[in-house]
Amino acid sequence: MAVTARAFQLWRMRIAPHDSVSDVCRIADVKRSTLAQQLVRGKVSVPTIISIARGYGVSVVDALSEFNGFEDLPAGLTEPTDAELLSQVSHIDILRLLVARSEAQESGSESPLDLAPFPHRASVRAWIEAIDPGDLRQQLAGSTGVARQNLSAQLTAGRLAPWIAVQAGRIAGVSLASGLVVTGLITPEEGGWPEDGRARALRAVPDLDLVLLARDRLDVLGRQLRRTELDDGRDRAIWENLG
Template sequence: MSVGASAFRRWAAEAGLPEGMAPLARAVGVSRTTLSAQLLRGRVRESVIIEASRALGIDPVESLSAFDEYNELAAGVRPPLQVEVLSQVTLNDAMTELLARRDPRRSDLLRPPRQWEDPPQYDSVRNWIDAVDPGTIRQSLSERFAVSPSNLATAITENKLRPRQLVEAARIAQTSLTSGLAAAGVLTLAEAGWPDGAREYTLSRLRDVALIELVQARLAGTLRGARRRASDEDAARRIQSTLG
């Protein structure tokens, strides 16, 4: 999933990027070989446009909206829902808030200034989809992009949904079209239109029960990942033992 090479060349020219392959590659932050290969295949990855926009000081969302594949993106930017904001609160962030509330003596140490963990983080895409899913996102993505449910599940678990899939998921959920891109780390939270301090503000106003439930959900996800890694390691050891 990408944008057309000819459309990219037009956008690059309008944005004032250099025409030569070597200077153009330097300007967009990729190797000459990588950019040349993408142009020859006729498709350029969205990450190239985003990095070039950042280098030029241009809004990446506006840049992507110049392409047919994303022409509704800028118009579809809205403030994130509370459930979306909480979906990008990690276990460490939630635990820090919980510990600060439970032990006032540690409050000054645990509360701001704090370094919030920005996406992509473990399960950030899965958490976002689960937060906004009306019940049809996975099935709809599987059908619309001709991806098997198992491959789609793997892509979600590994934060590897492609940009157009993330935008389509947001469209199905009827939320901001950039929120999925933020959850996957394709865009920063600020580029996606999230207010500064949104996670801190939302988390601090959660009731204790809701905060504990959030911690439980993140612990469950962490346990699930640890079990999967342990299973993979056991399988690798068995294969190694069999091969000698």
């Protein structure tokens, strides 16, 4: 779901009444040809809206709320749950903390926890699993009209359309901006995620639960690697058959 060109032009005139489209593109660091193509097609992408909002110093959450499908975004902006925060910690950082805790038991002091930036490779799928009340994919398919196989394809590719990500938050009862954060469309700060939230949530996980969390993440990683190997094998077979 993109923004209609008419809705975009009305919004643009409100935030930059004296600027031309070229001015807007320059200030927002958006290619003029990109925006022109979107306007010709009658649909302006959400990333374009976000770039322009940032260029003009407008809250991206407030900017998106001007458009159909995102009206309740500001009212639905809350802090992420601990489960969401943990979903955005990579398996490498989880393993690093396990090692650090083992070393701390021997040395008596624990080293500072410096987490890698996110989104990580499995951010989107991990977030969906963290907020899933049990039938999230089914409810998403029913409420958005997107087939479950298409949803699965997006998750496998590590992406999720913005309006679907927001709808997932509505269904799960979490912050409506979280899906935009984990897909990398907006920054954690823009989405209301606390700077030290992930580290705090991770440190609160007991050793046993941390081991189980690491096991689950490695299991997902293993499945992804097997899928990649199978895809590579099929590609090689096709090229060999082509001679």
